[in-house]
Amino acid sequence: MIEFKNIGKTYPNGVVALKNVSLTIEPGQFVAIIGLSGAGKSTLIRLVNKMEDVTVGSLFAEGLNIPTLKGKALRQYRRRVGMVFQSFNLINRTTVINNVLAARVPDMNPIASTFGFFSKKDKLIALEALNKVGILEKAYIRADQLSGGQQQRVALARTLAQNPSIILADEPVASLDPITANQIMSDFERINKEENITILVNMHHVDLALKYASRVIGINEGEIVYDGSTTDITENILKTIYGRELTDEDIMFKDK
Amino acid sequence: MKTVIETYNDRPKHTVRNVLISIFLLALIIWSIPVLQHDRFLGGAEIAKNIARAFINPSWDNIFNTRVDGIPYLMFQTVGMAVLGTLLGAILAIPFAFLTAKNIVGKFNIIGNTIITTIRSFPFFLLLLMIIRVSGPGEFTAVLAIGILSIGMISKLYIEIIEDIDPGILQSLDALGATRLQKIRHGILPQLSANIISVVIYRFEINVKNATIFGIIGTGGIGTTLRLAMDAGRWRDASAALWGIIVVVVIVDYFSTKIRKKLIDG
Amino acid sequence: MKTLCSKISNYIKTLVERNHNFRTTTLKDGSIITRPFSYSIMTLALTFAVIFFFWNMIVTRFFSEFGARNFFQNIPNFFTIIKSMVVDVNWSYFSNILGPMADTIRIAVIGTAVGSLIAVPVAILASQNIMGKSRIPGVVKFFLSIIRTFPLLVYALILSYIFGYGPYVGVLATIVFTFGIITKMMYEIIETTDMGPFIAIEATGATKIQAFRAAVVPQIMGRFFSIVLYIFEINLRASAILGFVNAGGIGRIMNDQMALRAYGDVAVMVLGLLFVIIVVQNISQYLRGRLS
Numbered sequence: 144m145i146e147f148k149n150i151g152k153t154y155p156n157g158v159v160a161l162k163n164v165s166l167t168i169e170p171g172q173f174v175a176i177i178g179l180s181g182a183g184k185s186t187l188i189r190l191v192n193k194m195e196d197v198t199v200g201s202l203f204a205e206g207l208n209i210p211t212l213k214g215k216a217l218r219q220y221r222r223r224v225g226m227v228f229q230s231f232n233l234i235n236r237t238t239v240i241n242n243v244l245a246a247r248v249p250d251m252n253p254i255a256s257t258f259g260f261f262s263k264k265d266k267l268i269a270l271e272a273l274n275k276v277g278i279l280e281k282a283y284i285r286a287d288q289l290s291g292g293q294q295q296r297v298a299l300a301r302t303l304a305q306n307p308s309i310i311l312a313d314e315p316v317a318s319l320d321p322i323t324a325n326q327i328m329s330d331f332e333r334i335n336k337e338e339n340i341t342i343l344v345n346m347h348h349v350d351l352a353l354k355y356a357s358r359v360i361g362i363n364e365g366e367i368v369y370d371g372s373t374t375d376i377t378e379n380i381l382k383t384i385y386g387r388e389l390t391d392e393d394i395m396f397k398d399k
Numbered sequence: 400m401k402t403v404i405e406t407y408n409d410r411p412k413h414t415v416r417n418v419l420i421s422i423f424l425l426a427l428i429i430w431s432i433p434v435l436q437h438d439r440f441l442g443g444a445e446i447a448k449n450i451a452r453a454f455i456n457p458s459w460d461n462i463f464n465t466r467v468d469g470i471p472y473l474m475f476q477t478v479g480m481a482v483l484g485t486l487l488g489a490i491l492a493i494p495f496a497f498l499t500a501k502n503i504v505g506k507f508n509i510i511g512n513t514i515i516t517t518i519r520s521f522p523f524f525l526l527l528l529m530i531i532r533v534s535g536p537g538e539f540t541a542v543l544a545i546g547i548l549s550i551g552m553i554s555k556l557y558i559e560i561i562e563d564i565d566p567g568i569l570q571s572l573d574a575l576g577a578t579r580l581q582k583i584r585h586g587i588l589p590q591l592s593a594n595i596i597s598v599v600i601y602r603f604e605i606n607v608k609n610a611t612i613f614g615i616i617g618t619g620g621i622g623t624t625l626r627l628a629m630d631a632g633r634w635r636d637a638s639a640a641l642w643g644i645i646v647v648v649v650i651v652d653y654f655s656t657k658i659r660k661k662l663i664d665g
Numbered sequence: 666m667k668t669l670c671s672k673i674s675n676y677i678k679t680l681v682e683r684n685h686n687f688r689t690t691t692l693k694d695g696s697i698i699t700r701p702f703s704y705s706i707m708t709l710a711l712t713f714a715v716i717f718f719f720w721n722m723i724v725t726r727f728f729s730e731f732g733a734r735n736f737f738q739n740i741p742n743f744f745t746i747i748k749s750m751v752v753d754v755n756w757s758y759f760s761n762i763l764g765p766m767a768d769t770i771r772i773a774v775i776g777t778a779v780g781s782l783i784a785v786p787v788a789i790l791a792s793q794n795i796m797g798k799s800r801i802p803g804v805v806k807f808f809l810s811i812i813r814t815f816p817l818l819v820y821a822l823i824l825s826y827i828f829g830y831g832p833y834v835g836v837l838a839t840i841v842f843t844f845g846i847i848t849k850m851m852y853e854i855i856e857t858t859d860m861g862p863f864i865a866i867e868a869t870g871a872t873k874i875q876a877f878r879a880a881v882v883p884q885i886m887g888r889f890f891s892i893v894l895y896i897f898e899i900n901l902r903a904s905a906i907l908g909f910v911n912a913g914g915i916g917r918i919m920n921d922q923m924a925l926r927a928y929g930d931v932a933v934m935v936l937g938l939l940f941v942i943i944v945v946q947n948i949s950q951y952l953r954g955r956l957s
Contacts, residue, residue, distance in 0.1 A: 192574055221576035232567035234589045245585050249576045257584055267690065274692050282698050298571075305575055420952070428778055431771035434913070437833035447827045479719035486716065520942050522935060524906040524916060528923045529746050533739040539727035608816040615818050616909055625819070629826060641819075648814040 225302025292323030484545025755929030776839025832913025
């Protein structure tokens with residue numbers, strides 16, 4: 144469970160990214176965060192695994208006080224939180240399975256991890272993760288020979304190999320074409336239902352968010368302006384979130 | 400709207416600059432011509448004929464001789480000097496490179512840069528003579544010289560590789576809870592390894608030729624054999640050494656290109 | 666005989682199959698994946714074996730003949746030499762080196778100039794895309810690859826027996842060496858040039874040479890001069906050794922002074938050389954910047 148209480152975040156250069164944000168996310172929910180670029184969506188997500196620091200307010204996740212975590216405790220917490228990035232962040236030169244195995248590194252003993260000796264158990268975990276996202280057959284192929292969608296799946300498999308309770312996704316489909324984006328979002332949906340992992344996605348494509356998430360949080364200029372189920376969203380509410388009419392850029396499937 | 404003539408007249412003209420550069424270069428060349436003057440063409444034509452004949456008909460015993468003074472052994476020795484020397488240089492260059500890469504030391508890279516440039520500009524002939532003062536004229540000396548000389552180029556290429564690292568993967572490793580050492584080992588190293596091997600093999604090619612050159616100066620391997628044979632007028636033995644060089648260089652170049660291509664393309 | 670052959674082939678088959686099974690993993694839901702055969706362990710082992718072999722051949726033999734104690738005792742010599750060079754710089758020796766330094770530079774200038782000039786027509790002959798279906802490029806490239814196998818000093822050595830002593834030999838050697846490298850670099854560039862304009866101009870009735878001049882030259886001229894400058898820098902450094910085989914330049918006296926342990930004199934030569942190299946590098950950088 145993730146609990147934000149009166150969270151505020153101001154960057155060193157004076158920019159106020161979040162103001163008075165409070166929300167609770169129950170385990171197993173699939174939450175989409177939408178809003179304009181720069182509204183604070185990315186910051187909100189990155190606070191959860193402490194990639195960004197809280198300025199004011201309290202943040203609890205998995206029973207831990209996040210802002211106080213440091214060093215080993217922080218690392219151990221991050222093991223349970225997977226993160227997927229817009230730019231995939233894979234090691235291009237090496238094989239797909241080596242990329243997924245990187246997720247097992249923090250749990251290995253130092254000698255084994257320095258030499259890259261992964262145990263059979265670790266390799267099985269990696270292969271199972273790849274199987275869960277449907278690209279098992281690409282396991283031993285170099286990562287840069289895969290398509291964008293496939294690469295993002297490798298990134299997703301990498302988070303699954305951590306056995307996380309929460310997965311954060313920062314604009315996971317922004318670099319992908321509509322069809323592949325759909326596939327990745329449905330992968331998220333499947334993982335959320337089958338593995339009961341809490342999923343927190345931030346994205347700027349409204350139609351995709353509404354299609355796959357069960358709960359939507361709308362952010363405008365650092366404040367939450369909507370927090371409710373996808374079914375209750377109306378055009379007016381969207382206008383409040385975006386502060387304007389929706390444009391083509393906010394929609395993934397343009398002919399709908 | 401300019402007319403055609405006006406546009407033509409307004410075209411960028413670097414005439415003055417170009418003329419100055421050309422004059423400078425021409426002057427340089429004219430000043431250098433005296434170096435072509437030569438009085439002694441001592442029995443050259445005869446010797447040239449002998450050398451040419453020997454080239455087509457080298458000492459076949461030397462070529463197939465498997466003992467210590469045979470060409471194959473000398474070829475291996477020369478390659479060996481290059482292998483060990485390149486290895487030495489590759490290892491020594493690592494700290495230099497890491498201390499001079501902009502994304503690691505920031506503005507302080509000017510110190511490392513100066514050191515590396517000094518090493519690269521030092522006349523390599525002299526370095527060899529100095530090392531001979533330490534370990535005598537032998538193959539090991541060549542290894543040391545090759546190693547130290549390689550540091551210059553290899554560091555420079557390492558630095559290019561290091562500055563090209565994609566930081567994205569480090570973010571991912573951070574997010575899943577890796578320690579700093581683990582981030583280096585699993586985030587940075589995999590990106591570097593293929594390129595490092597490529598660089599080392601490239602320098603190895605050059606070092607094989609250097610090993611030959613050092614041999615002519617006197618540190619063993621095929622170069623020394625070549626020199627001694629030619630000094631004694633044993634053209635056919637010299638020719639055998641030359642063929643040895645050709646074979647080694649061709650083989651090394653072929654495999655080097657193949658391996659480096661495979662590393663880049665996967 | 667037949668049964669023996671079939672027994673062997675069966676055995677090999679079982680080995681291959683066992684290896685395949687070893688590399689295969691089956692997952693919980695029945696999916697299978699086979700890891701491709703990894704050459705990396707073999708390569709790694711081979712590399713270590715090679716290094717070990719050469720280590721024995723050279724390093725172990727050295728230490729047994731020369732002696733480890735001897736070696737480590739001599740290491741300070743290296744630093745003493747550097748110290749002498751820095752401390753006792755003999756500026757009065759400067760006048761002695763002007764002549765040889767000038768020779769070194771001249772050798773590089775003429776060698777590079779002539780070598781690159783000759784390289785141009787031969788590079789054209791070696792370019793398949795200009796020569797069309799002719800077999801000539803193949804032959805030319807073959808001879809070029811042989812010419813390129815020898816480093817500069819080898820040419821200097823050979824030529825010194827034919828032409829005697831003096832900078833003339835150095836110039837000839839540099840010409841041959843430069844010719845080899847530049848021709849290769851040029852034909853590589855020509856062969857990757859856009860041939861569209863060339864074909865278009867040929868179609869207007871121009872000869873191959875005219876078409877080349879009009880369509881290809883503008884595209885490659887910048888890079889040509891850039892390469893020539895780069896090779897000039899290399900030749901300048903290489904010129905310094907030519908003296909060792911009596912082919913002119915500063916190498917001879919450097920060797921002599923080193924032998925006399927006159928490190929102060931050597932220091933002056935190094936400084937002179939460094940100065941020239943730095944000047945040339947800067948001019949070269951400026952010119953190469955202008956060319957692009």
